[in-house]
Structures are given as structure tokens and as C-alpha cells.
Amino acid sequence: MQTAQKTVTTLKEHVVEILSDSGEGAQRCGQTLGAIAARTGNGIWTVEIIPAEIRPPARSIAGASGNRIRIGSTRVSNGGDETDLVVAFNEQVLLGRVRAGELKPGCTILLENMWRSHGDAAIAAAYAETHARLVEAGYRVLEIPMEQACRALVSDPRRGKNMFALGMLCNLYSLELQLAREQIALTFGKKDAAVVAQNVKLLEAGHEWAEANLDFKYVIPAKPVTAPQVVINGNTAIALGVLASGMEICAMYPITPATSASHYLSDVFEKVGGIVHQAEDEIAACAFAIGASYAGKCAVTITSGPGYSLKQEAIGLAVMGEIPLVVVNVQRGGPSTGQPTKVEQGDLMAAIFGSHGDAPKVVMAPSTIEDCFYSIITARRIAETFNMVVVVLSDASLATSQQPFARPEFSESWVAPPVDQSAIPEGMKPYDWNEATGLARRFIPGQPNGMHTLTGLAHDRASHVAYDPEVNEESIHFRSLKLAALQKTLKTPPVFGGDSGDLLVVGWGSTQGAIEEAVATLRAEGRKVSSVHLRFLQPLPGGLKRIMQRFRRVMTIEGNWSDRPDDAIIDEDNRRYSALALLLRARTLVDVDCWSEVRGEPIKPGTIRRVLLDALKPKAKERAR
Amino acid sequence: MTMMATECLLELCEQRHELEDYQSGVPRWCTGCGDNAILAAVQRLCRDEGLRPEKTVFVSGIGCSSRFPHYMRTYGFHGIHGRALPVAEGVRLARPDLTVFVNTGDGDCCSIGAAHWIHAIRYNMNMTVFLHDNQIYGLTKMQASPTSPRGTKSNTTPRGSTLEALQPLSVTLGVQNVSFVAQAVDWIPESLFEIVKAAYHHQGFSFVRIVQRCPEWLPKVWDPWLHDPKRILMLDHPQGMQVSDGLKQVYKNQLAHDPSNLDRAREIASDTDRIPVGILYRNPEVPCYEELRATPGLRTTAKLKQGLEAELDKFTFWPQ
Numbered sequence: 001m002q003t004a005q006k007t008v009t010t011l012k013e014h015v016v017e018i019l020s021d022s023g024e025g026a027q028r029c030g031q032t033l034g035a036i037a038a039r040t041g042n043g044i045w046t047v048e049i050i051p052a053e054i055r056p057p058a059r060s061i062a063g064a065s066g067n068r069i070r071i072g073s074t075r076v077s078n079g080g081d082e083t084d085l086v087v088a089f090n091e092q093v094l095l096g097r098v099r100a101g102e103l104k105p106g107c108t109i110l111l112e113n114m115w116r117s118h119g120d121a122a123i124a125a126a127y128a129e130t131h132a133r134l135v136e137a138g139y140r141v142l143e144i145p146m147e148q149a150c151r152a153l154v155s156d157p158r159r160g161k162n163m164f165a166l167g168m169l170c171n172l173y174s175l176e177l178q179l180a181r182e183q184i185a186l187t188f189g190k191k192d193a194a195v196v197a198q199n200v201k202l203l204e205a206g207h208e209w210a211e212a213n214l215d216f217k218y219v220i221p222a223k224p225v226t227a228p229q230v231v232i233n234g235n236t237a238i239a240l241g242v243l244a245s246g247m248e249i250c251a252m253y254p255i256t257p258a259t260s261a262s263h264y265l266s267d268v269f270e271k272v273g274g275i276v277h278q279a280e281d282e283i284a285a286c287a288f289a290i291g292a293s294y295a296g297k298c299a300v301t302i303t304s305g306p307g308y309s310l311k312q313e314a315i316g317l318a319v320m321g322e323i324p325l326v327v328v329n330v331q332r333g334g335p336s337t338g339q340p341t342k343v344e345q346g347d348l349m350a351a352i353f354g355s356h357g358d359a360p361k362v363v364m365a366p367s368t369i370e371d372c373f374y375s376i377i378t379a380r381r382i383a384e385t386f387n388m389v390v391v392v393l394s395d396a397s398l399a400t401s402q403q404p405f406a407r408p409e410f411s412e413s414w415v416a417p418p419v420d421q422s423a424i425p426e427g428m429k430p431y432d433w434n435e436a437t438g439l440a441r442r443f444i445p446g447q448p449n450g451m452h453t454l455t456g457l458a459h460d461r462a463s464h465v466a467y468d469p470e471v472n473e474e475s476i477h478f479r480s481l482k483l484a485a486l487q488k489t490l491k492t493p494p495v496f497g498g499d500s501g502d503l504l505v506v507g508w509g510s511t512q513g514a515i516e517e518a519v520a521t522l523r524a525e526g527r528k529v530s531s532v533h534l535r536f537l538q539p540l541p542g543g544l545k546r547i548m549q550r551f552r553r554v555m556t557i558e559g560n561w562s563d564r565p566d567d568a569i570i571d572e573d574n575r576r577y578s579a580l581a582l583l584l585r586a587r588t589l590v591d592v593d594c595w596s597e598v599r600g601e602p603i604k605p606g607t608i609r610r611v612l613l614d615a616l617k618p619k620a621k622e623r624a625r
Numbered sequence: 626m627t628m629m630a631t632e633c634l635l636e637l638c639e640q641r642h643e644l645e646d647y648q649s650g651v652p653r654w655c656t657g658c659g660d661n662a663i664l665a666a667v668q669r670l671c672r673d674e675g676l677r678p679e680k681t682v683f684v685s686g687i688g689c690s691s692r693f694p695h696y697m698r699t700y701g702f703h704g705i706h707g708r709a710l711p712v713a714e715g716v717r718l719a720r721p722d723l724t725v726f727v728n729t730g731d732g733d734c735c736s737i738g739a740a741h742w743i744h745a746i747r748y749n750m751n752m753t754v755f756l757h758d759n760q761i762y763g764l765t766k767m768q769a770s771p772t773s774p775r776g777t778k779s780n781t782t783p784r785g786s787t788l789e790a791l792q793p794l795s796v797t798l799g800v801q802n803v804s805f806v807a808q809a810v811d812w813i814p815e816s817l818f819e820i821v822k823a824a825y826h827h828q829g830f831s832f833v834r835i836v837q838r839c840p841e842w843l844p845k846v847w848d849p850w851l852h853d854p855k856r857i858l859m860l861d862h863p864q865g866m867q868v869s870d871g872l873k874q875v876y877k878n879q880l881a882h883d884p885s886n887l888d889r890a891r892e893i894a895s896d897t898d899r900i901p902v903g904i905l906y907r908n909p910e911v912p913c914y915e916e917l918r919a920t921p922g923l924r925t926t927a928k929l930k931q932g933l934e935a936e937l938d939k940f941t942f943w944p945q
Contacts, residue, residue, distance in 0.1 A: 291715020
């Protein structure tokens with residue numbers, strides 16, 4: 001076997017994609033590559049590319065399934081910009097990505113070449129035509145006989161090509177083969193040793209093939225890790241957060257993209273005495289969790305947009321009865337069924353203002369994978385301290401992305417205390433609201449002297465149904481006051497970048513990494529841009545207005561709809577702002593601008609950079625001055 | 626020893642409850658409302674069984690029936706329309722030490738909450754459910770309900786309802802895992818109490834449909850049965866409920882029915898001419914969901930920590 005003359009390029013970072021038809025294992029390949037790079041000490045962020053259907057037709061543009069891995073020499077906080085290198089198992093799945101503008105001009109494509117000589121003339125022709133067009137468009141297309149090489153090792157190359165591709169990629173990115181072998185053993189460890197051996201064989205074959213036939217290699221320098229790291233996606237982090245918070249009951253109904261959190265929890269929860277209850281519908285799941293919480297065990301219900309809509313009445317009941325409850329909404333594209341597998345930040349207003357009447361609840365949004373874990377622990381504590389509903393807004397991007405973070409060290413303070421069964425003191429009422437904070441002791445069945453009927457009707461301190469105007473206003477007053485009491489404990493979020501300047505960007509949720517990357521890039525270019533990222537959306541932390549006032553302009557970057565000011569019909573009388581922008585304008589009376597997109601993909605740092613550069617340009621009015 | 630015995634005795638005294646210990650407030654139901662009879666039977670049950678008020682929870686939905694918990698001096702949960710059952714299931718799963726009752730109406734259970742009803746039967750969690758079936762929406766002022774007889778004139782069906790009535794007993798008996806189904810009428814307090822008691826003692830989902838009069842909106846709908854005791858079919862069986870001699874004199878139509886016979890129970894339930902009163906079906910062998918899902922061993926922080934660390938280990942890579 002000849003060894004090709006290699007050009008070795010050292011890179012700061014690279015974005016790699018592996019694409020296949022659904023079921024060909026590209027996702028597994030990508031996740032494993034990410035894990036190997038992370039173990040090497042590279043920063044990584046992986047993003048799943050998921051078709052909306054379970055078995056889309058083979059070789060279809062919409063059927064692309066796979067993984068996108070951004071590998072960096074330092075910490076990586078988001079999926080990055082366009083892709084630098086792609087491995088594709090057929091040319092059709094690649095086309096969708098090309099059309100979506102996801103590939104960098106001139107990007108390297110490692111393309112399965114079995115289709116060129118395919119028995120079906122139409123397929124062969126489609127391949128040849130696409131190949132020619134890709135070359136013409138300037139992509140560096142390398143045709144790889146993956147199928148052929150795998151056939152020498154396995155009877156069904158369709159189930160093994162992914163490990164061959166992994167071997168090629170390990171070679172291309174100079175990753176240690178031994179680490180890859182170990183990772184495969186971890187991944188397939190549940191199955192038998194023969195499966196592991198087979199996959200290792202394919203891995204090694206891919207590695208050898210690349211070594212012998214490809215004339216280039218990359219090195220992305222890594223800093224070996226000094227402390228234990230975990231690599232998980234946001235949904236797994238949420239499930240582990242549920243475990244760590246000491247909650248014992250999760251009631252759910254299947255819904256994309258939230259379900260994988262419940263899948264994982266179903267697998268592990270019982271080992272620590274927890275239960276995942278798959279209810280008959282979303283409403284039942286919420287009501288079940290409320291019943292469990294009322295009975296003394298703070299419960300969680302995990303859902304996504306449509307399910308969140310269905311739960312609204314029950315959430316209002318928890319607010320009215322002051323029952324602690326954690327509701328996780330892994331946001332997807334909306335409205336209605338929308339885009340189940342795609343990312344959007346469209347539920348902020350529904351989370352804050354959902355349910356009829358005045359229904360104050362806490363809304364938090366994790367912004368990293370690590371945050372998904374800790375947010376649940378915090379949410380449980382707030383729920384039980386304030387007897388409130390806490391909504392945790394994750395999204396499809398966090399749900400399926402992986403990023404290493406420091407292994408959590410268990411703390412007993414995370415865990416819910418045992419159910420309080422101490423007697424209620426004589427004369428104490430179930431809603432003895434504290435005049436200053438609105439807080440009252442939580443009455444739990446089993447407590448002697450605490451008997452009362454909790455009701456969703458307006459009620460007085462004794463939980464008696466009351467239609468008295470004063471009583472109604474008093475109860476609404478105290479339920480609202482609890483938000484203020486919580487707000488007093490929140491810290492003003494830190495400013496990323498300088499304390500003052502030309503432009504302040506405010507964001508929330510999964511966009512943090514991309515926003516801060518764009519801000520850092522612009523600051524390195526001498527621009528006076530900073531950002532603030534909000535973890536609490538309801539209540540908002542104090543001090544935001546003072547921060548904003550130190551900047552000439554303030555804008556939000558969000559993944560929900562806002563009107564395009566360029567549209568002829570849009571003016572300041574009818575312009576619909578993005579959700580956070582609208583909230584901040586109301587809260588601070590600062591003229592907060594916004595930019596948003598709803599493409600279903602995570603917002604790219606490069607896109608944000610362009611938006612911010614545009615925002616930094618003096619406006620026509622200012623220029624005239 | 627003497628000390629301990631005295632303490633035990635004192636505790637016993639403390640735990641003995643009178644009827645008043647379970648009563649709370651003055652029911653705001655209409656005069657003549659069948660709900661009053663149900664309340665009396667249930668309060669008597671609590672006293673006779675010595676249920677600890679702080680360990681007893683009544684869960685309800687919305688409607689006249691669902692005001693029930695307010696009139697009990699126990700823990701109560703008066704929630705939202707149709708969702709009493711899932712709330713009660715959550716209570717039950719979280720706290721197997723509590724005794725759980727559910728009060729629901731024909732609109733609450735058979736219409737807006739019908740999905741939960743079907744699945745609650747399937748879960749078979751240990752709770753006693755009273756379906757207060759008056760065949761009409763009362764609190765919202767007279768609209769036809771799913772159990773309204775065809776032709777019922779109401780505010781939403783001014784020319785008479787057009788659909789056949791849903792039969793709650795037939796529906797319940799048709800669902801997998803059904804374990805206890807009984808029927809009572811509010812105007813025979815003796816059998817009402819006996820049925821409520823049998824339901825309480827059944828381990829599993831005990832479903833009692835109580836034919837309940839609404840004097841306000843459908844005052845005459847049950848008159849044919851009320852005035853003609855022959856149209857009441859008393860179910861009598863050593864394995865079920867035994868009809869007293871006194872009742873036998875009034876309700877001469879009796880049927881020996883073995884409540885373990887599901888097919889026969891379904892036949893009896895489908896009789897719309899007569900009202901069967903008694904236990905239609907009982908199967909103590911159906912497993913309860915909360916027992917199927919129970920996790921072994923005591924939950925401790927140490928166990929939780931161990932479990933979490935084991936999971937984190939799966940995803941951790943350590944410094945080389």
C-alpha cells in the first residue's frame with residue numbers, strides 16, 4: 001500500500017458534516033467523532049441534522065440525516081458558520097445542504113462514488129450530473145469508494161460505512177486511533193464484543209484508506225483536559241438535572257423534540273426511585289404532575305410547543321392553587337405543528353403570559369448544555385420555595401447539540417427535602433400570605449390540622465371560595481408579589497465585552513454562544529459592541545436599564561418572528577418586535593431594536609456579525625446631523 | 626407497660642371520629658339534589674371506617690358534583706373541568722399512604738374528561754370514583770350532557786337532544802383492566818351506602834355510577850323509576866352485595882348476579898329499561914398501576930448520589 005504525499009494544515013477550527021439517508025448511521029458517526037475530538041481536548045459542538053420523517057425515501061433531498069461537528073482548538077460555544085468538509089453517502093442528501101447555503105464555498109466533499117456505476121441508469125445519471133455541477137460550483141469533490149472498501153469486510157456495507165467514514169475522518173483530523181477504538185467500545189459496549197470488533201475493523205480500514213489515498217491532513221491543536229468533562233446533549237442534561245434535583249415524578253406525553261429527555265429518564269429514573277409516567281395526553285401529564293406536587297413531591301412535565309399550549313389551563317390551576325411545578329418546554333418551530341425537529345424561540349410570550357387571567361409564573365431559559373442541567377435544579381428549588389410554576393424554555397438546538405462541560409459535583413443542597421408531614425399550628429391558614437412577599441407555608445396532605453380544599457376558584461386565606469372583591473384582589477396581589485420577591489434575589493447579568501459602547505446586544509436561550517462569538521470577533525476588529533444574555537425572563541433581573549443606558553444602541557437577537565422594517569407596509573405604528581425586545585421596551589422604556597430569523601436552524605455567528613455591523617452603521621437620520 | 630397501654634388508648638380515642646369531624650360548611654346544592662345523599666353516605670363511610678381526615682383526599686373536577694370536597698373536612702382538591710382523574714392519579718402515585726376519592730359528574734367524566742376516564746380504568750389505580758350522573762349540565766344551567774336521554778330539552782337542545790345517551794356502565798365495562806363497577810341510586814340510601822363501602826374496600830379503580838336527581842333542571846326524568854320500584858333491578862349475590870330483607874320487600878325485582886362474571890355484567894349494564902343497583906363487576910386480581918410501577922427499596926440521598934454518579938460516569942472523559 002502506497003502512502004500518499006501529505007499536505008498537513010494546522011487549523012484553529014473546522015466544521016465537519018456527515019450526511020446519509022436515514023438509518024445509515026451518519027449521526028452515530030458524527031457523535032462519535034465529536035466525542036473523540038472532545039477526549040483529545042478539542043472544543044466541540046455537535047448539531048444533529050434530522051429529517052422530519054422516520055423513513056424518508058432513500059436518496060432524497062429532504063431526507064438528509066446526519067451530524068455537524070464544529071471542532072476547535074479552544075472551547076466551542078455554538079455550531080458555527082458554514083461547513084468546511086462533508087462526508088456524504090449519496091449526492092442527493094448533499095444537495096439539500098448545498099441549497100440551504102450550509103456549505104462554505106470551495107468546501108471539501110468526500111462523496112460515496114458507488115452511484116456512478118449504479119445499475120439504474122437514472123441514478124447513475126443523477127449522480128454524474130450532480131457531481132459535475134458541484135465541481136463546476138467550485139467545491140472540491142473527492143469521490144470515495146466507501147461501499148466497495150466496506151464490502152471487503154462486511155456483508156451489508158450500508159450498516160458499517162459510518163465507521164469507515166469515522167476512520168477516514170480520524171485520519172484526516174489526525175485524531176488518535178486508539179481513542180476512537182475506546183470510544184467505539186463505549187458506544188457499542190452494551191452489545192457484544194463481536195459488534196465492537198467489527199466496528200473497530202471498519203474504523204481501521206477507513207483510517208488506512210485515507211492514509212493511503214488522500215494527500216491532505218489537518219491538525220487542530222488541542223489542549224488536553226485537566227478536569228473530568230461530560231459530553232451530553234441538552235435533553236440528556238435536562239434528564240440528569242431532573243435526577244439531580246431530587247424530583248421523583250416526571251409525567252409526559254410523547255412530543256418532538258422533547259421526548260428524548262423522557263426516553264433517557266425512563267431508562268435511568270427508576271434506579272434512584274423515580275418514575276416517568278407516560279400519560280394519555282398532554283393535559284393529563286400536566287394534571288398528573290400537579291397532583292403529585294400537591295401531594296408533596298414536586299414533579300416535572302416535559303413537553304414542546306403544541307403540548308405546552310394544551311397544558312395552559314392546568315398550569316393556571318397550579319398558579320391559582322400555588323402548587324410547585326416544573327414545566328420544561330423544548331421549543332420547536334410554530335405555530336401549530338410547525339417544524340417539529342427545527343429550532344425556534346417562539347414560545348417566550350406564551351411561557352410568560354400563557355393561561356388566562358393573571359397567572360404569574362417563573363420563566364427561565366438555559367443557554368448552554370451545562371445550563372440545561374443546572375436550570376432544572378434551580379427550577380425545582382424556586383418552585384418549592386415560592387410555591388410557583390417554573391417554566392424552563394429549552395429548544396431543539398440545545399436538545400440535540402452536544403458540548404463538553406465540567407463534570408457536575410453532586411451537592412445535597414440540590415435535592416428536594418422529604419415531604420413535610422409536621423402538624424399545622426393552630427390557627428394557621430393554607431394561604432396565610434406574608435404581607436411583604438406573598439409567601440405562605442405549603443400545606444400538604446397528611447399534615448394534621450391542615451385539612452382544606454384547594455380550589456381553582458377565587459379563594460381567601462382559608463381556601464374558601466370567595467367572590468368578595470377585596471379577597472379576589474388580595475389573592476391576585478399576593479400571587480404576583482412572589483415574582484417580585486424572587487426578582488429581589490436575582491443578580492444583574494454580567495456584560496460580555498466592554499461596560500459601555502456603541503451597541504449592546506441582548507439575547508436569551510440557545511443563541512448565547514453565537515452572539516458572544518460575533519461580539520468577540522467585532523471587538524477584536526475594534527468595534528465597541530457588548531452583549532448581555534438573560535437566564536431569567538420572568539421576572540427579569542434588575543439593573544438592565546442602567547446597563548442599556550451606557551450604550552448608544554440596544555438590540556436583541558432572537559429566533560422568533562419580528563417584522564422586517566424594510567417591508568413597505570411596516571412602520572413604527574404596526575411593527576411587531578421580537579418577544580424579548582417587546583418585553584425590554586416595556587420594562588425599561590429604552591428604544592430597544594431587534595433582529596430575528598425563523599429559518600429553523602441555529603443562528604450563525606457569521607450572520608450575527610453581519611447584522612451587528614449593519615446596526616453599527618450610523619442611521620440616515622444620524623448621518624444627516 | 627401501663628404507660629404504653631394508656632398512650633395507645635389515648636391515641637385510639639383521638640383517632641375515633643364522629644360524623645361532624647368529616648363535615649365542613651353547609652352544602653350549597655339545591656334542595657332535593659341527589660348530591661346531598663351521596664355526601665351523607667360518604668361521610669358515614671369515613672366515620673365507620675375511621676378514616677384519618679388528614680390522610681384522606683377528595684379530588685374533583687368542575688360542576689355541581691365537584692363541589693363535594695368543599696363539604697368534607699379532609700384534604701380536598703377542586704381542580705379544573707374534566708381533569709380530576711389525572712390529578713388523583715398523581716396524588717396516588719406520589720403518596721400511596723393517602724386514601725383517594727374522586728367526585729366527578731357526567732359532563733366532567735363522560736364528556737370533557739372522557740379520555741382520562743378510559744385511561745384511568747386501564748391504569749387501575751387504587752381509588753374510589755363516584756360518577757354523580759344527573760344527565761344534565763347543572764352549574765352552567767341546563768345543557769344536554771352525553772348521558773342525557775335522547776329527546777332531552779335543554780338550553781342547547783331546545784327541540785330535544787338528537788343523540789342516544791352514552792351508557793357509563795357499558796363504557797367502563799368495555800375497557801381493559803376494569804376491576805370494579807357498581808351502580809347506586811341516590812334515593813335508596815341503604816344500598817347507596819353499602820355500594821360506596823364495597824367500592825372503598827376494593828383494591829383498585831372502583832367506579833360507582835350514582836344515578837342522581839337534579840331537581841332544578843331535570844326534575845321528572847327519573848320519575849318512572851322512582852314511582853315504579855319494579856323498574857329497579859336489585860343485584861344480589863353472596864360475592865357481591867346482599868340485599869336486605871327490608872329492601873327486598875320494596876324492590877321485588879331481584880337478580881342473583883355473580884360480580885365475577887364480566888359478560889353477564891355487560892348484559893345487565895346494557896338494560897336501559899331497568900336500573901340495576903348493586904355490584905356489576907369486581908375483579909380483585911387486576912394489578913394496580915402504582916404497584917406495577919413501584920420502585921424497590923428506600924429512596925435516599927445516598928442512593929440518588931450513587932445513581933447520578935453512575936450515569937455521569939457513562940458520559941465522562943477523564944484527564945489522560
